[in-house]
Amino acid sequence: MMADHILLVEDEKLLRRSLAFNLEQAGYQVTSSSNAEDALEIVRRDPPDLVLMDIGLPGMDGLEALRKLKTQHTFPVIFLTARRREFDEALGLELGADDYITKPFDLPILIARIRAVLRRIKNPAEAAIHTPISVGDLEINPIRFVATLRGEELNLSPREFDLLHALAIEPERVVSVDSLINQVWGAEYEGQPQVVYVHIRWLREKIEDDPKYPERIITVRGKGYKFIPHFDS
Amino acid sequence: MMADHILLVEDEKLLRRSLAFNLEQAGYQVTSSSNAEDALEIVRRDPPDLVLMDIGLPGMDGLEALRKLKTQHTFPVIFLTARRREFDEALGLELGADDYITKPFDLPILIARIRAVLRRIKNPAEAAIHTPISVGDLEINPIRFVATLRGEELNLSPREFDLLHALAIEPERVVSVDSLINQVWGAEYEGQPQVVYVHIRWLREKIEDDPKYPERIITVRGKGYKFIPHFDS
DNA sequence: GATTCCCTTAAGCCTTCCTTAAGGTTGCGG
DNA sequence: CCGCAACCTTAAGGAAGGCTTAAGGGAATC
DSSP states (O other): OOOOEEEEEOOOHHHHHHHHHHHHHTTOEEEEESSHHHHHHHHHHSOOSEEEEETTOSSTHHHHHHHHHHHHOOOOEEEEESSHHHHHHTTTTTTTOOEEEESSOOHHHHHHHHHHHHHHHHOHHHHHHHSOEEETTEEEETTTTEEEETTEEOOOOHHHHHHHHHHHTSTTOEEOHHHHIIIIIOTTOOOOTHHHHHHHHHHHHHHOSSTTSOSSEEEETTTEEEEOOOOOO | OOOOEEEEEOOOHHHHHHHHHHHHHTTOEEEEESSHHHHHHHHHHSOOSEEEEETTOSSTHHHHHHHHHHHHOOOOEEEEESSHHHHHHTTTTTTTOOEEEESSOOHHHHHHHHHHHHHHHHOHHHHHHHSOEEETTEEEETTTTEEEETTEEOOOOHHHHHHHHHHHTSTTSEEOHHHHIIIIIOTTOOOOTHHHHHHHHHHHHHHOSSTTSOSSEEEETTTEEEEOOOOOO
């Protein structure tokens, strides 16, 4: 079993050294880099299994570079950030970050997150459920339990979130009410379809421009519902 | 359990590499190719389980090559396409594409589709019901629950949709009323044939130029009905 | 303790379905 | 050529089904 390869991008020297040391102690192979340019080059030569990146790198170039990289290789990214707000402002989610952790952070917690993310990408079944997805102007991050529409965070209840996720992960495909109940409520739920109707109603209230004439969650009478991606115009 | 073998045909180098990398991560065996000619050769030598193909390859030769290939080996195809319109114009479905996915796409979603398509071809029963079909100027996509005639979406009720599907999946062949009842209403339905007549009537209203003189759904007296493909002229 | 969430219920609407029934059409036997 | 029977077409109406929506109370969460 090869050690997983982590690319650490952090400009502050002490923190960089300390992290690299500790991650190596934890059994990872670590490559460090203090700026985005170097990181880019490293990724090109030898794609890592995971990138650990300080969001507050000098200049916004780091984020921009990452955006480019993510279109080429899809490796998981964990951001280090001073405050949650910083993460949101930097649109980390849009960039496909898999997770973030706020400073000051706890080493065991960081390592646990790293392990969780790595485990996910190695298990396709789990990955499908937990990986952030983006469909049109909608983004869903099942790990952080955050969904955004046109960049704005939606305030969804757990049920609404799961329901939306179940629909959006199969865009344009009709998902039967039975299947939705299975995915969202679980197989053992003795479900009347009514439940689904109600939550669809509330979801529409939150994601449709005009819930009366839904354009994203479409009813397919007798068959179920389907999610239609919409793009910013 | 052998890994499924995917042939990736994509001319853009970075995207090709990235996809290959990620699909391998997901547990598939991937062969890449940047053009149709190579792809042809690869298929001849070692037929893949699935082909993932950029629809915007240089020249239309890719599509033409694929058309030829599909007559030799039957493997499923998923198209990558920039816009949905592009797919329609290229008549991807007519070429036997099993699915398409529009860029920019999300890796988890792509992988989910790949898995769905592979599962389908391994289960013949499921395959017949769920595979998109194209007969003449009519296209039926049971997964999206969309039927189009000359590119225009038909507004069919569930019964009408199923009925049309049952007929169109065996073009030119006469399907008995009993068989239609079985397929559309289910075996347990205590069916009077009357029901079928009525729905045929409504279907004709929606897909025939002149319902009075049907050209697509033809009555074969005493035997049943048959669907005759028509092409744009 | 307040608030959010969630399920149930029930009223109402609209589509879809099936039935019925009144013709047409076709083919066959006389 | 005629009449009949079987088969199909077609229109119309009522019934059912499926979905929407609002409201209420209990549960869960903070």
